[in-house]
Amino acid sequence: MKRRDFIYLSGLGAGALMLPGLPSLGNPIDQSAALESVDVRIKKELADAALNAARAKGASYADVRIGRYLNQAIITRENRVLNVGSGESYGVGIRVLANGCWGFAATNDMTKEGMAKTAAKAVAVAKANAKIGGKPVELAPQKGYGEVSWKTPIEKNAFEVPIKEKVDLLLNANGIAMGAGASFVNSILFAVNEQKYFASTDGSYIDQDVHRIYPTFTISKVNQELGSFESIRGSSSPKGLGYEYLNASEAEKVPGIVTRYKNRYDLLEDVKQMSRVATEKVTSKSVEPGKYDLVLDPSHLWLTIHESVGHPTELDRVLGYEANYAGTSFLTLDKWRSKTFKFGSEHVNIVGDKLQYGSLGAVGYDDEGVKCGKWDIIKDGILVNYQAIRDQAHIIGLKESQGCCYAQSWSDVQFQRMPNVSLQPGKTPLSVDDMIKNVEKGVYIIGDGSFSIDQQRYNFQFGGQMFYEIKEGKIVGMLNDVAYQANTQEFWNSCAAVCDERDYRMGGSFNDGKGQPSQSSAVSHGASTTLFKGVNVINTKRKIG
Known part of the structure; x- marks a missing residue:
């Protein structure tokens, strides 16, 4: 089962490496392709092929995780875009218990034959592990849920928002910071969608659609007179939400010496605020221990x-x-x-x-x-x-x-x-x-x-x-x-x-x-x-x- 061919949006690949602690984007993909989904009936047929093969090879338990992972990163600095990229990773991981030991194998061959072959490999790994010895795995009981689903309660899918709109937002934020006296500023928007399907010999077939988003920026201010500089990040937190996170009402703001946010965020207002804080911080006094x-x-x-x-x-x-x-x-x-x-x-x-x-x-x-x-x-x-x-x-x-x-x-x-x-x-x-x-x-x-x-x-x-x-x-x-x-x-x-x-x-x-x-x-x-x-x-x- 092949996805559409990739396209580069603006130098994909290196951009992900510039994000400390963030994963690589996977295989490049057009943003429009991210809105396509895999039919749950197809995922169930593939999962059953794997479960049946695992049982036939001697597994006492098996679970199958079919995952389609979508990532998007937009990276800017001052008045320019450094990188924009959307990526996809799609495949299956199969875990089994055989002779009291775990075995695992994975593949991106998304066919029934690929499923059966990978399940057999997982069982072979488990049986090889069992020869080493050790205490058998003891699993807590788990009832099967049948066919169920769960989705992050988003209001707006970040992958549906045009890239230009996101780029304009970040560059606007950078412009506010530079206009307020920042020496340097960079801003990033990262979005994730995990389309996960789980099936097991316990009788569960679980389809989940998980969304996360992370807008952030860093402002640096140099004090030429003191020969010093300070950097400060925005007040956002990464969230398990959709693009609606970037639309904060007054009710979502927590007033104080600086404004903080609950489940919504105002990027442009925060850039104004942190520009002021950066200026204050660069001249602040050092603490007495x-x-x-x-x-x-x-x-x-x-x-x-x-x-x-x-x-x-x-x-x-x-x-x-x-x-x-x-x-x-x-x-x-x-x-x-x-x-x-x-x-x-x-x-x-x-x-x-x-x-x-x-x-x-x-x-x-x-x-x-x-x-x-x-x-x-x-x-x-x-x-x-x-x-x-x-x-x-x-x-x-x-x-x-x-x-x-x-x-x-x-x-x-x-x-x-x-x-x-x-x-x-x-x-x-x-x-x-x-x-x-x-x-x-x-x-x-x-x-x-x-x-x-x-x-x-x-x-x-x-x-x-x-x-x-x-x-x-x-x-x-x-x-x-x-x-x-x-x-x-x-x-x-x-x-x-x-x-x-x-x-x-x-x-x-x-x-x-x-x-x-x-x-x-x-x-x-x-x-x-x-x-x-x-x-x-x-x-x-x-x-x-």
């Missing part, structure tokens, strides 16, 4: 949650099965079994959630055909659960998987990946202004920056984008060169207050790396602005001489 109370905006806190909560509660890291991309986890099973391990203060309530509207990780079913949901990980500060998939569930006494299995493409085997992991809002009404009024000496941090964390996800350091000094309950000016250091347990136990749900927002990672060979996934982390008491702040300014 010491102990400070930290008021952390969700646009910053999402990354701290990701690294210090999300990754260490991945069960494969806890068990030592996974150590790539920064190690295993200090949250060993004995801490969970004790039922008393004090991960954080009583204000810390963290959940895993695969269904949250607008989140990057939102899907109806994971890549094992498990219906997704929500569960507690940290409850009133106590570690109560992890993130698990079907062959891990029995280890922590679960009767079913939590739906945390994902593969970045049809050609990669699915494995345990992070759901949306979020800090729940405070239950008592509390605004950001009211929180700041009670801080004598503090730093208000907005936006994520650099970070470092050890191989057990325990000792860490985080920077940010914008820093504001708080004295006697008031913001008195902008700071620079700020980072804070702590260990995970100490930090979360210093949590003294969380703003209520009115302030709740999500940040996220469009491409979170894990595994070897590495795979990336998209995940969001929600929070309201949160107060942490007495955290060690350092000055990161590099001194010469």
Whole structure:
């Protein structure tokens, strides 16, 4: 089953490489071809061919993932377009259990014969693995759902929007920044559509249409007199939404010292705002090291949650099965079994959630055909659960998987990946202004920056984008060169207050790396602005001489 021939839109290929942390675009494709879909009846026939072949070769279980992955990147700098490209990747991954072991094979030969041949190869791999020995795989029970579907609740497909309209928007944003005194500016719009079909011997045939979008920009401002420069990114977050994300009403704006956004975003207004902030930042004073109370905006806190909560509660890291991309986890099973391990203060309530509207990780079913949901990980500060998939569930006494299995493409085997992991809002009404009024000496941090964390996800350091000094309950000016250091347990136990749900927002990672060979996934982390008491702040300014 061949797709139409590719065309180049404007030097496709190199453009994707200019996006740090973003995947390659796949085979180039005309944008209009992205609007074509594969008939679900054809996908079911192909899946059945694979399942039947796997059974015939001796598989006790098999699942089939037919995936069509569409990507589009538009990259600009100042008054010119650097790259525009649309790409497609289309094929199937087949996973089987035979003789108690996993086997996997993938192909882009999208015929019934190709399916049968690839299924047979997966079974052969499983049987070869079984000769090595080891404990047989134990899968949590999973009922079949029959023929079902799920789609990201978008209002406007980003691939339907003319490329010229998107390019004009980005160049308009760049022009605003340059007109406001920026020395350099670049802007990017990245869109993803995953058309995923899952079928298994459990009796599920699941068709899903998943959309994500990420508009972003970076402004750099040079101070010739001081011989210094600063760069600052926009206030957007990647989202599991359509192009409607780029149309923010007043209700979606969170006012404050800078405007933040919920599930909609105003690119042009944000460029104006960040141009002003960049000018302010380049002349801001350097922080004095010491102990400070930290008021952390969700646009910053999402990354701290990701690294210090999300990754260490991945069960494969806890068990030592996974150590790539920064190690295993200090949250060993004995801490969970004790039922008393004090991960954080009583204000810390963290959940895993695969269904949250607008989140990057939102899907109806994971890549094992498990219906997704929500569960507690940290409850009133106590570690109560992890993130698990079907062959891990029995280890922590679960009767079913939590739906945390994902593969970045049809050609990669699915494995345990992070759901949306979020800090729940405070239950008592509390605004950001009211929180700041009670801080004598503090730093208000907005936006994520650099970070470092050890191989057990325990000792860490985080920077940010914008820093504001708080004295006697008031913001008195902008700071620079700020980072804070702590260990995970100490930090979360210093949590003294969380703003209520009115302030709740999500940040996220469009491409979170894990595994070897590495795979990336998209995940969001929600929070309201949160107060942490007495955290060690350092000055990161590099001194010469």
